[in-house]
Amino acid sequence: MCGIIGHVGTGDAIETLLSGLENLEYRGYDSAGVAVQNGAGIEVRKRSGKVSELKASVGNPGLEGRIGIGHTRWSTHGPPTDENAHPHTDSTTDVAVVHNGIIENYADLKSRLSERGHEFTSDTDTEVIPHLIQHYLEEGYGNESAFRHAIDALEGSYAVAAMLSGEHAIYAARQGSPLVVGIDDGEYFLASDVPAFLEYTDTVVYLEDGDVAIVRPDGVEFTNLDGRPVSRPPETVDWDPEQTGKGEYDHFMLKEIHEQPTSLAQTIEGRIQPDNASIDLEGFEPGSFDGIDTVQLVACGTSYHAALFGSLALNRAGIPARALLANEYSVCSPPVRDGTLVVAVSQSGETADTLSALRAADAEGARTLTVTNVVGSTAARVADESICIRAGPEIGVAATKTFSSQAVILALLAHRLAADASDGTPFDIESFLPGLAALPDRIDGLLASSNADRIARRYVDAESYFFIGRGLGFPVALEGALKFKEITYEHAEGFASGELKHGPLALVTPETPVFPVFTGEEDEKTLKNTEEAATRGAPVVAVCPDDHRATELADAHLEIPETEPSLAALLANVQLQLVSYHAADLLDRPIDKPRNLAKSVTVE
Structure with missing residues (x-):
């Protein structure tokens, strides 16, 4: 969770950083920030909220620099406030750091640094990192050595990128949280995920746990924490940049449903x-x-x-x-x-x-x-x-x-x-x-003919939604419920069809639409379970072929093409995705960025 972006090159870094953060908002969108070397030192801009709010602050007054780091946050330590947004700096603003992961020993490190006079301004675990680097700088270590000593003191999972005032370099390290370097003819990028910079280059190097990367205008150096060189050959990513738009x-979400x-x-x-x-x-x-x-x-x-x-x-x-x-x-x-x-x-x-x-x-x-x-x-x-x-x-x-x-x-x-x-x-x-x-x-034809938007409109004001299935239809029922709850914020549950009468049936009312998935296997039993729900007044939305017996019982119908029973559930899944999408759209939910969730959960 959270997204890191970095840029070292000859042009202005701000546009690259901001577009990278927009591309990474699926990893977190509680707050965002950037830091650049502006010729006089390190300048930081950060805001709670989405990247769009950060963009407004960056443009007024203008921010410039050829080297910079940025971050979009999904909150773990501390609420989403301006103070808790990354990048974090030391007390002199000579060090700026962005970080993903959890520093498990941050409380001990913070206590020891506070005893030495360091003052903290946020609730985050990340803030100990720039202060640690500052501590080692004050002890007489050079920039690279101070960074390595600071990283060595951390316990937990992390992807870290740091800038130090006056040096045109980004120092990075990873342990249990992803980092990837992008390379393109004198331009270098650093990110949590390839889509952050895919519009600029498809040549990448994935860092491994224990790696340290130093990104400078003349190249990238890969070592372990002790400074010994490691070989990390570049790879070519075969994704089209247009796929990330x-x-x-x-x-x-709708684009990706239609890409199936x-x-x-x-x-x-x-x-x-x-x-x-x-x-x-x-x-x-x-x-x-x-x-x-x-x-x-x-x-x-x-x-x-x-x-x-x-x-x-x-x-x-x-x-x-x-x-x-x-x-x-x-x-x-x-x-x-x-x-x-x-x-x-x-x-x-x-x-x-x-x-x-x-x-x-x-x-x-x-x-x-x-x-x-x-x-x-x-x-x-x-x-x-x-x-x-x-x-x-x-x-x-x-x-x-x-x-x-x-x-x-x-x-x-x-x-x-x-x-x-x-x-x-x-x-x-x-x-x-x-x-x-x-x-x-078959999915292409289903997408062209689906009536999921009308089904969503008909039942969008229901109190709860149940999804049931047997065999391979059971995991699809679970997935249908998960999709519905995570993007509509409405209550939804998935059950094995036979389990409906072992408790959940007590919750069925005329305000509880039931979506049974029929795969062509054990359909008679699923139909019986559906009848039990219908008898209690539940509206039934059958997910099945057009000539299936369930359509006679159902109040509404999501049609799937005839196919092998082992594949029917995957067709049903597409219909349920569309119902969830259209319901969320009717409810005006932020579909691509549901609250409290992030795409990749990189902390336990």
Whole structure:
């Protein structure tokens, strides 16, 4: 959470910093600020609120500088105020720092620095960092040495970028929180995530834990904390800069819902051959998972729902599998033994809870695999192996297209594992693969014909919303409820259909629309559960094909095309995304930036 941007080059840094902060607002938007070397020292401007409010203050009076750092904040320590906004400085304003993460020993450091006469003006843990650097400067250390000593004193997770007055350089370090350097012919960028500077360059270097980077006008030096050089070769990001803009859409979320035909086509490209009924996961040839007999999938939020989808697909293929919340994994993880594969599912590959679970599994000796959307992410590097979902950049805080791509990759992985297992039972790929190949076109047709806007308008004033499903429809029901609550701020819950009568039915009223997901499997039972809700007066919005029996019972209908039962839930998911979006739009919610939430949760 929070976004860092930095720029070192020949032109004015302000435009780069502000556009970078706007591109990073999905990581946090409580407050924002910038600091630049203006020729006379370091000048800082920061404001609570969104980047647009910061832009107004930067232009009056004008701020200039060829080197600068910026930050957009998601509050952890201290409320979103001007004082708590980054960058933070030391008492002399000779040091400016931006930081993501949590400094676990900040209280002790602050106490010791206060005893030495340092005065603090914010509630944040970050403010100890510039004061630590100042302390070491006063002790006679040079700039670089003072920075390294200060970083060495920190405990916790951090991505730090610092400027020191009079030196045209940015000092950066990471431990458990992402940082990436962008390089473009004498211009250098530093950020929490590639979209911050993608319009300027697609050549990047991902820092690893323990790295220190010193960015100067003549190049970037990569070392460890002790100063020993480390090799960090540059990579090329294959994202189009236009993918990080809204284009013709009012919101990133709507754009990304409509990008699902493209993102899914990218996900399956080269990986399935329907004509000869084969699956080719690059790097995982037949036999790659010999000896694997159990799978644990760890994830959070929307990725957890994709993991649950994957666990059900694995179980159906004869591979015992469990989806586990990554933030609970260290508390109640099942035993890891020979033959256990732990799969971490994370859109960003930087989710702190998921990384913690991944490291715990590795410490227990499990084979580990990451399913992520970012090739150079921490999770991809920490795990033994990784698969990229290739969904393209996703800016909206509410995940949409990445869920679909994660679910599809996990279904393909289920087949590969089942094919390699001696007692596995691979699903019928002769029918599954043609259905999967047709999925992008079917979603495209659904998007063109959806009546989700009318459904949203009809039920936007309801008191609560229930989503139910069985089998692969269950994780989609959970995901439908999550999307609804996180962007509309209205109460919504997802249940396994059969659980409705084991308690939640007590909450059903005529003001509680129920959205049952019908996949073509166990539909009679789901229909029975739906009837129980309808008998209590609940409006029913059936998510099913046009000729399904449920349409006779339903008050309204969200149509999905006929397809394989194993894929029907993914079509239903798109309809539920659209209902959530249109309801939030009617309620005038900040759809791309829902309150209290950030895209990537990089602290536990």
